[in-house]
Amino acid sequence: MAVIMKHSPVDMNQGPQTFTSVPQGQLLHATVNYKFADGTEAAPSAKLSGYKGLTTVLAKSPTISGYTPDQKAVAVAFAPTEKTYTVTYKANPTTPPTTESSASSSTADEATTFTPFKIYGKRALYTYKNATFKKNQRVSHFAQKAKAYAPIFEVVGTAKSTSGNLRYKLTDGTYVTANTDYVGKLYWQGMYQKLYVTNPKGTNAYDGTRFAQATKQKHYRQGTPLTVVKKIQVGQATRYELTNGTYVTGNKQWVSPTKPQLVKQVKVKRTIRLYQDVNGSTSIKRIKPGKTLTVTGWDYSHGRNPRLSGTLRYRVAGGYITANRQFVVAN
Template sequence: NTPNTPNTPNTPNTPNTPNTSTNTNTDNNSNNQSSVDNNDNKNSNYNSNNLIKKNTIVYPTKSMNLYKGTYFSKNNLLRHYTNKPMINKPIFVVDGYGKSKTGLLRYKIHEMNHKNRIGYITVRKDYVLPVYATQTSGLVTVISAGGVNSYQNKNLTNKVAHYRQGSQLKVKGIVWNNRSTRYVLTNGNFITADKTLVLSGSIKQVKSFTANKGLSIYKDIQLTHKLKTLKKSQVMKIKNWDYSDKENTLKYGSLRYRVAGGYVYAKSKLITNVK
């Protein structure tokens, strides 16, 4: 049966007009700025009504930079974040807002898993979005390599079941729990609506492949500790998929398949007949 139309949770209140942040750098065009940052500095169409609410958890949709001040220049650059696969996106918390001397708005943030990484990022909606979904098509796919759990309560207590990566679940609604949202399954239980763990819609899941001669299995996802070489035409079941270089903000990462005993490089020419 087709699941009920999901309920859209109430949108959080629009943030108050952000306080102007002091900045010792002159805000002007600089040869040190990237083209993206130049475009950001030229775009003054943002106002407090367009901003993501304070304390919202967000992620970058593309490559972007973190700066120590509200002026986006090479001298102020703290860290570059290369665009990574959805399951390995860096997660930030919006701590507040800042303005450059010419009035351009910025998000003041810290990285959720590295709280010492604090600074300013763009407020452009094509670069930064909330990590928690607020609507669904009625079907979601688990993308987390470790799977997700379902719970009786929306605060994710009283575990009911575990769903492996690739599981497709029917959803009848979505609800808020503090600053997070939860998908409501058709059985009434709850799972996270974190887009780095679960995505709305049907996502194709690779289940097995045939190994060509020379394909090796490694102990670790970085493929640094070789364990053995598979026989030609050996069929391997894929337990899950993931990407290397999880913590490296300068690399996208390479797709890996986890099989019995370890990991293989998923895009190797030594793999055929992927199903």
């Protein structure tokens, strides 16, 4: 069986797209990872396919507000041994925040000593042009998401609205509420004896606290309990040392001190579908009532779409199913 591959030229002025027929057995693969400087995921990895000798494939780095990639595009070469490329995103330089005199609550000296930190969105929210929020000054809307996919913002200053409400100033100059019902700090700050891996992709342990320079030692799957012996602060980020001497992130999108309710099996109550992907875009088959399925993890649809709230799905053999209790019940 052959795979028909479409290629776009590196320079779009050089000519039209071309197509190549490649036997399935000769198909080669490459991966481009997108990471923040602390080693956490900045965007989903790009999985590319090609054939030996193909070196003109460019993987354009996605745009992430407030950050600049060290490579705008990656020239990918395919080889028998799968190649992995990494693009690192660094926070854009910021200047001390300035606010309207009527909204500011900080002195000039306080502004120059402000230490930036990261937050995540807990509920649906907007960013605004000014610290006094008005509907006609909304800039971006973010839907409520599961914590693993919640929007992340870097705070570079504070301000107050004309009515005295505290706001956070972000790297792009916009403002977001500081209400803790809507936003929270991205990293755990406490010392915990146990952490649990909550991210659908699991998490990695490294031999050092600065993940960009450290070496990955182990991968822990979603749901794995981790025993902690020490908490370490690395700039904005929190790291936790484990009993085996390795370090994991304290990012709330990846781990939690609260033990998750693990569902190991579900029984089908009403006919459901097994889907190839978590978004439910490709149906594989129907599953009739009475069937018992083993659950290996959980995830949420529309994870990386900031404008759509996600729906909980269970990961089972072959794909994903609904977690709706009207259709399945945990055994």
